[in-house]
Amino acid sequence: MESIKIELAKNPKVKPTDENSLDFGSVFSDHMFIMNYTKEKGWHSPRIVPYGPLSLDPAAMCLHYGQEVFEGMKAYRAENGSINLFRPDENFKRLNLSNDRLCIPEIDVDFCIEATKKLVEIDKEWVPSAPNTSLYLRPFIFCHEPNLGVKAGDEYLFVIIASPSGPYYKEGLNPVKIYVENQYVRTVKGGTGMAKTGGNYASSLKAGVEAHEQGYSQVLWLDGIENRYIEEVGAMNIFFRINDEIITPELSGSILGGITRKSVIALLQKDGYKVSERKISILEVEDAHKNGELKEVFGTGTAAVISPVGILKYNDNVMEINHQEIGELSQALYDRLTGIQWGKISGPEGWVVKVS
Structure with a gap:
């Protein structure tokens, strides 16, 4: 070159x-x-x-x-x-x-x-x-x-x-309100969902506008075939802490493979947490919330790093998570990731590249 x-x-x-x-x-x-x-x-x-x-x-x-x-x-x-x-x-x-x-x-x-x-x-x-x-x-x-x-x-x-x-969100690390979209479709397996391309974001704008009009920060997308399995939020991947299991949707071809997502999984696994990359339906999340098993929900992405979710709305069901407070795991992950990024603590080899 x-x-x-x-x-x-x-x-x-x-x-x-x-x-x-x-x-x-x-x-x-x-x-x-x-x-x-x-x-x-x-x-x-x-x-x-x-x-x-x-x-x-x-x-x-x-x-x-x-x-x-x-x-x-x-x-x-x-x-x-x-x-x-x-x-x-x-x-x-x-x-x-x-x-x-x-x-x-x-x-x-x-x-x-x-x-x-x-x-x-x-x-x-x-x-x-x-x-x-x-x-x-x-x-x-x-x-x-x-x-x-x-x-x-x-x-x-x-x-x-x-x-x-x-900060990407004016709320900072304060929990955000997320609206679960069940009418519009962002992408499907075989489309361009796994790529970071402008068309994916253009197709999400309509739902985003409607969510903002209802007082919600972002849209959580469901799959485009059955309209039941959770995929990702408009600007970040999503994690659910249900009892002792931490679940994030699997990369099935319609979800962007986030760098922060990948880093969070590595850190959690190193610390001995049970982390599952699998299908998770919105009904499973509703049931976990109803039964008191949904401990935390948080998004991950370069822009926001870790974004705790305090409210998750699906149809008429408004689910309050962790009393709209920052979860213990969300806070710990944020502190650890930003500590690595700002050079305050050491991270896995090769994660930080020095410019000067």
């Missing part, structure tokens, strides 16, 4: 002065990484340039047929000033799974990690240090070939942008 060319911004932006009031994903750093793909040359011309608009032909295929994938990851400012990435290899491996499903050329994982590290190093002053803040990183690939024929494209752009961000 070619070396990365660097063009520094001549007029740096004014950085946010109050890191404690940062929103999620609305402010962007000075630079971005870009790399091109053509059928003749493969991936080429890697460069870091000043952040700015991208020029697209009106016939760019991504605008018409949705050939696009993305990832979400973070850079964390440790107490000693160093900067960490959390399992970036897993993010870029997952990006390649999405690439395969959307007929996008594979990227080199090691090179992408180095490109990410270089971008973060250049924009290191944008990595916030206030509690619960981080530099959110968004790698994405899209087909920009101008062609209205329905086919896999021959020209792509791979871009990484960076955004200093606060």
Whole structure:
């Protein structure tokens, strides 16, 4: 692979002065990484340039047929000033799974990690240090070939942008209210649910709007065939603690394999918990709640890390979980994961990658 060319911004932006009031994903750093793909040359011309608009032909295929994938990851400012990435290899491996499903050329994982590290190093002053803040990183690939024929494209752009961000949920670690969707379908096995692509999120917007109108933060999706088995929440995977068993839906082809999900399972298993990746129906959850066996429910994802669920609504059944308080396990997992990410405690080998 070619070396990365660097063009520094001549007029740096004014950085946010109050890191404690940062929103999620609305402010962007000075630079971005870009790399091109053509059928003749493969991936080429890697460069870091000043952040700015991208020029697209009106016939760019991504605008018409949705050939696009993305990832979400973070850079964390440790107490000693160093900067960490959390399992970036897993993010870029997952990006390649999405690439395969959307007929996008594979990227080199090691090179992408180095490109990410270089971008973060250049924009290191944008990595916030206030509690619960981080530099959110968004790698994405899209087909920009101008062609209205329905086919896999021959020209792509791979871009990484960076955004200093606060908590994804304004509630922070306070339990959120989740609405179980039983009318709309997000995806089915054989579709694109296992890929991180924009179409999955576009199809979820209608249900999200209706859930917000009822005062709920997110939508919990059921399977698209029987409309009974739990899949995932719009922006995170989901876990249920029923008695001494911790259950999360199995990766059946319609659920995104979350990096935080994978990390939580590894930590729980190491600590000796009984963790099951299996089908779990909404009726099983209702019965467990009715019988007092549903101890905790929490979501996992890069953006929120751990998100305790305090209310789960299915049809007319509003289930209060753990008195709408943070569960012991949810709190412990949050403390442990963020401790690893911010370099306060050690984690499994290879999970933290130092930038500087």
